[in-house]
Amino acid sequence: MSALLDTLIPGDADFPSAGSLDLHEALLAHDRFGAPYAAVSGLLPEGFADLPAEARARHVAEIEAREPDLFNGLIVGVYSLYYTHADVSAVIERLTGHTARPPQPDGHPLEPFDPRLVEIPARRAGLYRPTPEHDDA
Amino acid sequence: MPDVVIVGAGASGGAAAWRLARAGLRVTCLEQGDWVDPDATPSLRPDWEIARQTTHHPNPNVRAAPQDYPVDQTDAAIKPFLYNAVGGSTILWGAHFPRFRPSDFRTRTLDGVGDDWPICYEDLAPYYEENDRMMGVSGLAGDPGNPPREPRQMPPVPPGKAGVRMAKAFDRLGWHWWPADVAINTAPYGEGRGACNNCGPCDLGCPHGARSATDVSYWPQAIAAGVELITGARVFEVETDAAGRATGVAWYDRAGQVQRTKAAVVALASNGVGTARLMLLSTSKRFPNGLANDTDLVGRRLMHHPTGMVTGRFDEPMDGWAGPFAVSILSQEFYETRPEHDFSRGYQMQLIRSDGPVGTAVGGYLPRVPWGAGHHARFRDVFGHTASLTVTTEDLPRPENRVTLSDSLTDSDGIPAPKMTYSLDDNTRAMIAHGIARATEAFTEAGAADITAQSLVADAGFHLLGTACMGADAGSSVTNAKSRAHAVPNLVILDGSVFTTAAALNPTSTIQALALRAADALIRDRAELEVAS
Numbered sequence: 295m296s297a298l299l300d301t302l303i304p305g306d307a308d309f310p311s312a313g314s315l316d317l318h319e320a321l322l323a324h325d326r327f328g329a330p331y332a333a334v335s336g337l338l339p340e341g342f343a344d345l346p347a348e349a350r351a352r353h354v355a356e357i358e359a360r361e362p363d364l365f366n367g368l369i370v371g372v373y374s375l376y377y378t379h380a381d382v383s384a385v386i387e388r389l390t391g392h393t394a395r396p397p398q399p400d401g402h403p404l405e406p407f408d409p410r411l412v413e414i415p416a417r418r419a420g421l422y423r424p425t426p427e428h429d430d431a
Numbered sequence: 432m433p434d435v436v437i438v439g440a441g442a443s444g445g446a447a448a449w450r451l452a453r454a455g456l457r458v459t460c461l462e463q464g465d466w467v468d469p470d471a472t473p474s475l476r477p478d479w480e481i482a483r484q485t486t487h488h489p490n491p492n493v494r495a496a497p498q499d500y501p502v503d504q505t506d507a508a509i510k511p512f513l514y515n516a517v518g519g520s521t522i523l524w525g526a527h528f529p530r531f532r533p534s535d536f537r538t539r540t541l542d543g544v545g546d547d548w549p550i551c552y553e554d555l556a557p558y559y560e561e562n563d564r565m566m567g568v569s570g571l572a573g574d575p576g577n578p579p580r581e582p583r584q585m586p587p588v589p590p591g592k593a594g595v596r597m598a599k600a601f602d603r604l605g606w607h608w609w610p611a612d613v614a615i616n617t618a619p620y621g622e623g624r625g626a627c628n629n630c631g632p633c634d635l636g637c638p639h640g641a642r643s644a645t646d647v648s649y650w651p652q653a654i655a656a657g658v659e660l661i662t663g664a665r666v667f668e669v670e671t672d673a674a675g676r677a678t679g680v681a682w683y684d685r686a687g688q689v690q691r692t693k694a695a696v697v698a699l700a701s702n703g704v705g706t707a708r709l710m711l712l713s714t715s716k717r718f719p720n721g722l723a724n725d726t727d728l729v730g731r732r733l734m735h736h737p738t739g740m741v742t743g744r745f746d747e748p749m750d751g752w753a754g755p756f757a758v759s760i761l762s763q764e765f766y767e768t769r770p771e772h773d774f775s776r777g778y779q780m781q782l783i784r785s786d787g788p789v790g791t792a793v794g795g796y797l798p799r800v801p802w803g804a805g806h807h808a809r810f811r812d813v814f815g816h817t818a819s820l821t822v823t824t825e826d827l828p829r830p831e832n833r834v835t836l837s838d839s840l841t842d843s844d845g846i847p848a849p850k851m852t853y854s855l856d857d858n859t860r861a862m863i864a865h866g867i868a869r870a871t872e873a874f875t876e877a878g879a880a881d882i883t884a885q886s887l888v889a890d891a892g893f894h895l896l897g898t899a900c901m902g903a904d905a906g907s908s909v910t911n912a913k914s915r916a917h918a919v920p921n922l923v924i925l926d927g928s929v930f931t932t933a934a935a936l937n938p939t940s941t942i943q944a945l946a947l948r949a950a951d952a953l954i955r956d957r958a959e960l961e962v963a964s
Contacts, residue, residue, distance in 0.1 A: 301802075301803065302802040302803070302806075303802065303806055303807075304803070304804060304806070304807075306807045308807070309807050326485050347804075351803055351804075354802070354803075369793070369799065369802060370484055370793055372802075373789060373792040373793050373800075374480065374481045374484055374789050374793070375481070376792075377480065377787075377788035377789040377792055378477055378478050378480060378481055378788075378789060380477070382788070383477070383788070386788055386814070389811070390748065390814060390815050391748070391750070391815075392750075392752055392787075392788070392814070392815060395477075396474055396475050396476055396477055396479050397474045397479060397630035397631050397632055397787075398472065398474040398475045398628075398630050398638055399475060399628075399638060400628070400630075401627075401628025401629050401630035401631075402628070402629040402630065402631070402753035402754070403629060404588075404589065404617065404626070404627055404628060404629040405589045406586070406589065407571075407586045407587040407588070407589050407590075407610065407617075408589075409571070411590070411595065411598055411610075412571065412573070412609065412610065414602040415575065415598075415601070415602065415607060415608055415609060416573055416575065418575045418607065419575060420575050420576075421575050421576040421607050421763065421764075421766075421767075422532045422533060422534065422576055422577055422578065422766075422767070423532070423533065423534040423541065423767050424533070425533045425534055425536070425537045425540070425541065425551065425552070426537070426540065427533070427551040427552070427553055
């Protein structure tokens with residue numbers, strides 16, 4: 295099944311391919327992602343893994359066109375497990391600075407608000423419309 | 432027997448419960464959900480983004496938690512977002528906290544569309560202020576786009592790199608913008624509530640209590656004032672006497688056993704879908720079409736805030752994964768009706784940050800990152816490099832947009848689910864198109880490398896409004912200016928169902944201000960109130 299995963303998310307110089315990670319079992323075992331993964335896998339032709347990359351992509355694209363909801367479930371599952379995998383998080387941290395840890399408890403620095411930012415908009419006249427009860431705009 | 436039984440412990444139920452109990456009324460609140468443990472937030476776990484796609488998804492049909500009820504969305508262009516818990520949908524909200532403008536209460540008089548509210552901005556202004564103190568608001572007084580207000584409790588949330596960039600673009604264009612009022616602590620505020628640490632996914636809960644929700648703001652004080660809060664209580668009927676006065680509610684407990692709570696006053700606070708559902712379920716000889724539904728308006732006039740989305744990608748990193756995801760700055764430049772526009776009323780543009788890795792890949796602000804050979808290149812291009820402007824439009828009420836009872840779905844207790852029937856009209860489409868063009872102009876001015884627009888965000892049904900509308904005329908509305916049903920004098924509706932029109936901005940501060948005002952009216956009138964004998 296790594297052929298399907300590699301077709302969806304191939305590797306490159308920085309990122310591992312999805313098939314090279316331990317996603318197959320995790321997807322099958324997942325209570326929400328397992329069903330679409332198994333269903334799409336079941337739609338692949340015999341010998342899929344032996345096909346050239348372009349032919350594999352064509353088969354997957356046909357399934358996407360034929361079963362869009364099912365395929366969307368597959369994508370959400372594969373992307374979710376791939377981008378929360380520790381190996382991938384480490385790559386993202388190295389490339390972007392997005393830390394490979396949960397958002398909490400550490401968060402990110404909260405810089406103070408600079409009030410000089412509103413000097414221009416604060417000078418504008420009242421922009422809300424007067425109403426019969428409220429005519430000081 | 433309580434004086435008041437409230438159905439729902441969310442934004443409005445919590446506010447009203449506190450207010451009523453402080454005045455000495457005996458209050459019981461029934462909530463079908465549970466308390467949410469802030470220390471169990473998924474944002475403490477590496478799989479936090481998976482929770483967003485599954486167990487903490489805002490759509491109850493996707494989340495499918497035991498306390499949820501499904502919503503039939505087969506005929507709805509916008510899908511429902513709501514949550515069932517102590518705190519209601521404030522458990523997963525972004526905490527954007529703007530107020531209505533004065534014109535929002537007078538759309539018929541000013542623009543010849545919608546209907547005027549039976550109250551005006553000045554009627555709500557003191558309740559907005561009190562509600563701000565209770566919830567805790569960060570922001571900056573002095574916005575020329577709105578009437579004056581008291582200094583905010585805390586300074587604004589910093590806008591981030593993209594916010595600064597867009598603010599300067601708005602300045603060059605000569606457009607209004609201002610730091611958003613948000614119910615997020617930028618400094619410790621409230622009982623045991625700390626300051627925001629800029630983590631990002633406010634929708635998953637806040638272990639510091641910095642992002643306000645009624646479970647950490649109103650409810651501790653309401654319970655201290657004596658409110659009895661019963662969780663796991665799924666109300667399925669408002670019961671009435673032969674004259675049509677409310678006598679109490681019937682509900683299922685956790686064991687599926689029917690319980691009854693009698694009260695002098697019944698108050699509904701279950702959001703614009705849940706309250707309409709409950710009223711439609713509550714049929715009787717006096718009300719064969721549903722409680723207080725003599726006019727056939729219960730469930731009708733469902734309003735959202737139809738939202739377009741424009742996302743700019745910058746060559747430079749914007750680090751938009753840091754900071755409260757939904758709040759930064761907003762522009763109300765095109766909020767009011769203008770003669771040169773081909774639509775009535777207007778919209779707000781709200782700058783939002785970007786997403787984590789899963790959210791970026793799965794899509795939302797931008798289309799999904801394509802699978803296959805170009806996947807990583809596209810991910811590198813967009814991750815942390817984008818910001819988005821929502822085009823949040825005013826949705827004018829139409830009777831055909833409505834909540835009914837589903838004939839195919841039920842909840843786990845066998846109660847018919849609500850069904851949303853909803854479509855957009857030409858006025859809204861024109862407004863969104865205009866907003867997309869203006870937001871594109873703003874991103875262009877800000878130097879975005881490329882810009883992508885979505886004409887309608889379907890997953891944006893977080894504001895559920897108008898299904899038991901307020902009005903001066905009993906023949907064309909469900910409740911009066913005190914949020915009490917014209918046809919049932921001891922039935923109060925506290926949530927966004929009572930909205931006469933929707934405005935073009937986030938409704939929670941207005942929902943809560945209305946709830947506080949309704950509670951005050953009840954306190955004043957209780958001696959003369961007509962209740963069941």
